Structures are given as C-alpha cells and as structure tokens.
Amino acid sequence: MFSPPTSREVVQLFPLPARKRRLEGLYLSESLPPPAAGAPALVYANFVTSLDGRIAVTDADGATRLPEGLTNPRDWRLFQELQAHADCLVTHGGYLRALASGSLGNVLQVGLGADGADIARWRADRGMTAQPAVAVLSASLDLPVPDSLAAHRQPVHVLTTAAAPRDRIEALGEAGFDVVVTGPGPWVRSRDAVEVLAGHGYRRLYLQTGPRMLETALRDGVLSRLYLTIGHRVVGGECFDTMLRGAVLGEAGAVRLSALYLDEAAGGEYGQFFACFEAG
Template sequence: MTARMLRLYPGKPEEIALPGTYLAHRLHERGSAAAPFVYASFVGSLDGRIALRDPATGESRLPAGLVSGNDFRLFLELQAQADCLVTHGGYLRDLAAGRLDDVLQVGTQEATRELAQWRADNGLPPQPAVVVASASLEFSMPDSPARHGQRVLIATGGGAPPDRVARWRAAGYEVLIAGTGMSVEGGPLVRELGNMGFRSLYLLTGPRMLDTMVRDRRLSRLYLTTAHRLLGGESFHSMLSGPELGDAGRLRLCALHYDASAPDGTGQFFAHFEPQPA
C-alpha cells in the first residue's frame, strides 16, 4: 500500500502520496556550475536532538524513535537528485566500525531500482560522486564507491597535515584544499566543486558542515523531519553547535507535510526551508 501524508502548506490541506514528493522538486535542475544547489537534510526530535551520545565511549547513535521507512524513502529521493554526495570522515569511521550502514549509492537494492532508473531518465550518471570532508584525514575508504564506479574526492583545510594529504594523493585520490584552517569551509568547497562541474550537492554531514555552509551563505535548502516525540538525554547532538548565526540563520518555510503513521504511530512533520535573502 502506498504511503500517504497530508500536505499542510502551501495551499489547502490535501492528502497526497508520499513516494515521489521530493523527486518532484527536481533539485538537479536548480543549480549550475557557477552556483551549485546545496541542500541538507536532518531528522530530529521535538526537543531538538538529532543524535544521542554515550558519555562513556563518546560514540553517537541515531535513536530508534527517530527512524522510519517513510523518512528514509524521502532521504533516498533527495540522494537520487545529487550530482555529488558530501560526507565526512566521521561517517566513514563509523561505517568501518559497523555502527552505520553504507548509504553512498543510489538504487542498488531491488526495492529502490526505480531511483536508479529515475537518474538515467533525467540525464544523471548512474551514481553520484562522493566528497569526503575531513580535517584529520584519518579514516578508511570503503570499497563500495570503487565497485560502483563513483568518483571520490577528499576535501580538507589548508592546515591539514601535509604527510596525510600526500598519502591520499599517492593512493590515487583527488584532494581539494577548501579552507585556510584545519577544517573544510563551505564557500571554498562549493566553489571548488562548482569548478568541477557539479550542480547539485547533497550534504550527508553533520552540524559543523551545516554551520559553515549557512555562515558562508551557500546553503540553498534545508529539509527537516521532526518526529513527534521528546528524547531527553544529557549528552546529545543538535543541528548546530557553533556561535550564534545572526541574520545568516533566517529561513523561510517552503512546504510542510504531516505523516500521521510514523514513526511508531506518533507522527512526524516533513518540512523544507530556504534562506532569506540578505
């Protein structure tokens, strides 16, 4: 049975099919090499948690109460529209340790073949490129991008250890310097990727990358799923953790949908926002 949800805004409330809702946004057509379309997505609780952290080990986890098949379907639709997926070294470390699943490919499972076909029908390569943003450059590269023919780039700051930069280049990877310090900065990264011809960039990253993209006014759209539950917890991650953003953080609601069935029957909102012009 096809999942349904209620569109609350814009327009009159209307029940619609959930599959295809985000594909209809056609994000791959909204950017250009000169001005790539940069979008991010997060799922959080009503009290603003996107992950909980184990105080003893420092490891983070996505609580089961935030996970739903409907949210994951929309995540896959966002992924399918990307020229380039931007991830980070922490994700690859968690992937190597078996704490997270590999989500760097589109349409590789039988249930998602339609998304691979959607890319082909819309003139996109079979798989998006992958950019790994990392200050330390200490991570293991999974073998899945090579198996699926994906272009892989590594982005770091100008203060990164030269020996580690050299090590990755010697292994055959393109290393981009995108920032003056240790960490990757949003403006330089988007500029570098645009120069390579990428037009739609999906941020599969965390608070630090969102922060720099917003501060550099490079974020084009933010997708936010809000699960209708309170998580609590004394050690947690939220969407942002840096200094106040000021006017750069002003966003405008573009659309709001209500899914009454998931997760666990509590319901969730699907919303997306765009920055207000300066």
Template structure:
C-alpha cells in the same frame, strides 16, 4: 503521506492532500532542485552550486541518539533520504559522521536512472568527505568500492602523508581552503567547477553549522521526528553562533505517521 503545506483551493482535495504512500517519483517531483535562473534553466547555471541540507531532529532538539541519527528516523524518512540522494550530484559529509554512521558509497537505483540521465548526472551521487586532518580509514568500502570516485575535501595544510594515502586509495582530493580546514564557499566553487552543482549535505551538525555560518546553505530539509531523546545530544547545527540568525522561508510540509517533513529555503 499527505501534504500539509502549501495547500490551495486547487490542491486541498487533490491526491497530494490525502494520507497515502507516495511513490518515489512523486517524492522526486516534490523535492526537485530549483531552477534559480528562470524557466528551463538548470540548477547551478552560470557555475553556481545549490546546497541543500537534510537532517532529522527529535521533538526536544536532539540530532542523534547515542551518537547516531538512525534511532530518530522511520520508513518515510528513509524514503525521503533516498530520494534526496537520488537527485544530488554529490553528497557532502563530515569525517566524524563518516566514522560514526559507517558511511558507504552511494548506490545506483533504477527508479532514478532516467531522471539522472536526463539531467546529465552519473549513475549515483559522489560522496564528498570534508576533513581537515584526513583521519580516515581509506581501507573502507567508501574508498575502495565506490560506483563513482569518492571525493575528499581538505585544506592546503592537510598532512602530506595522508594526502598520498587518500590518492593511493583512489579518492579524488580537492583542496578547498588556504589553511588547515575547508572553506565552505571555496568548497562549493570547487565542486561546481567539477560539474557538481546539485549538492546535498547530511551532516554532521558541525559541518552544517559551518555552511550556515558561511551563508552558503540554500535550503534545509528537516525531519521532525515524533520522539523524545533527552540527554545531551547535539543540535542539528553546531559551532559558533551566527552574528545574526539566518532567516529561512517555509516551502513545504509533508506528514506521515507523526513525522513532519519540512523544507525551508534561505530567505
């Protein structure tokens, strides 16, 4: 892996500019959450959560192949995927992605243990499933075998019988919307109130589109995969178009084996 951007006179000949495999510690430094309130401040200070998205796209804009993102991924992409999880307090994911990708609980990884302990985090991020209908299989390991309790974010009009099933399965139910669905800003406030301020969403496209439309997506880590998928696969963000396109600023670009790992921050 090598860094393509930013490159300065001081870094152009550094180890970061050379094509070599980066350690997970180096990746963790490269993807560290920002300190929004100045030097020494913690992410989410004053109760504010920071939401980062992580998605992969083919060269022709597909977010998945035959319903799954894995065919577009690669070894380096999975290392970054694991690093981003290792830095997060909680991972937000849509119910459809939970079903199609066969989501399991996040696991503790020794390589991130000290970093997480120093940041006051638990051994692994919580998985927070966003679902209006709660049409979920609560017998799956995501709910029965998590290292930390799985969260279920839903709206006030969620079916009462499914709410009870979620709670019986051990999930922590978070009502974050006055209607049938989840309101993104309300969801982030609810998570921040529980101490989850370093947030990561892995999709799916509809959920990412909702966050973008609500103006709460702070950062996007986008992997451009050197693949062509064709077909009619969805883009990385779906749903209604924004009234005005949201502008993001490029933070960094890494490259390995033809994959480009970009990081953008809301301008």
C-alpha cells in the same frame, strides 16, 4: 474535508490548500531549481530531529547514535529521493569512520536494491550518472575510504586544508584520490568546498554532513534548502548533538518554510513532519 490518508500517503499542510500526497515520489517529483544567479551550485541538506532538537544522543558508555525511533523506512525513502537529485554527495571523515566501525549504515549509493529501482530509473531517465560522485571533508584525513565507492565507479574528492597532516595528503594522493587543499584550516569552509565541486561540473550538492558543515554553509550563505524530518517525540538526554553548534547565527539562520507534510503512518504510535525550508 477529505478522508484520512492511507498508509501510502501523507497530508500536505503547506502550501495550502491541504491535500493528500503519495509518500513515494514526494521529493522525487520536486523540481530542485537550478543554482541561483551567481551561485556555483545548488546546495541542500537534510536532518532528522526530535521535537527537542536532538539529532544524536550519547550513551553512558560514550557511544553516539541517532535517537531511538527517529529513523524509519518512510524517512529513509525520502532521504533516498533527495539523494536521487544529487550530482555529488558531500560527506565527511567522521561518517567514513562510523561506516568502517559499523556504527552507521551505508548511505553512499542511491537506488540499489528492489525498493530503489524506481530511483535508479529516475536518474537514468534524466541522463544522470548511475551514482553520484562523493566529496569527503576532513581535517584529520583519517579516512577509511569504503570499497563500495570504487565498486560503483564513483569519483571521490577529498577536501581538506593546509593544516592537515602532510603525509596523509600524500598517501591519499598516491592511492589515486583527488585531494584538494582548500585553505588554511583547520576546517574546510563551505564556500571553498562548493567552488571546488562546482569546478568539477557538479551543480547539485547534497550535504550528508553534520553540525560543523551546516554551520559554515549557513554562515557563508551557500545553503539553498534545508529538509527536516521532525519526529513527534521528545528525546531528552544529558549529552546530545543538535543541528548546530558555535556562536549565534543571527540573520544567517533565517529560513522560509516552503513545504510541510504530516506523516501519521510513520510506524509505531507516533508521527513525523517532513519540512522544507528555503535558506540564503
């Protein structure tokens, strides 16, 4: 038996044997494999969830937010380490609107600030661009594109469908964004999105999206890895979001555990699991 982990450590519960691991570098040191044979890109996603599967709750005043206590600096560190591997971050219109309204913080750049210096170095050492490109999925094209993307010279690709308002497609094109109409719509299919982005040479795509994109990624079999932070907390609530909506997934929803870490030092009185599942 080993001594209890320090505040800088987590316990690797799987694969066995159990051992202590340093939190910082846990996901940076992972070797994300190249895309599977025949797959245009490696696609991975990350969610933070409660024990009862809540990823967001809606207040009495109608505002939707991440469940209280589920995010913390340790989860944030690993979120950034996953970003470090990405050639392209995939986000969506809902996030850009939440960012513009101030209800969510900025997660479109990686390795900024003193606590991200090692992540910036990690990318530079591997010959990666300082910042990943950004793909924005949107059906409505109601997109307040943040200035930070131009400030950090990040290529921006807007992916939509033929059902989107024509005037907005034109306006975004005139504003200099790469706008790609992928299919009839109303929603962009993950398979189409991956093909478009792989066509730009992006081999690692990090889905920073929500239930809608996760659903199509699982149904289309394009998701390779699903990272979960599972807070040791039951959230409840009348109105909430979970990782997925829509019809039952069946076999497309089967995933295989590849790593599980226990983090007892998450802050406050409760801990969290960091889990990684192989999909597809």
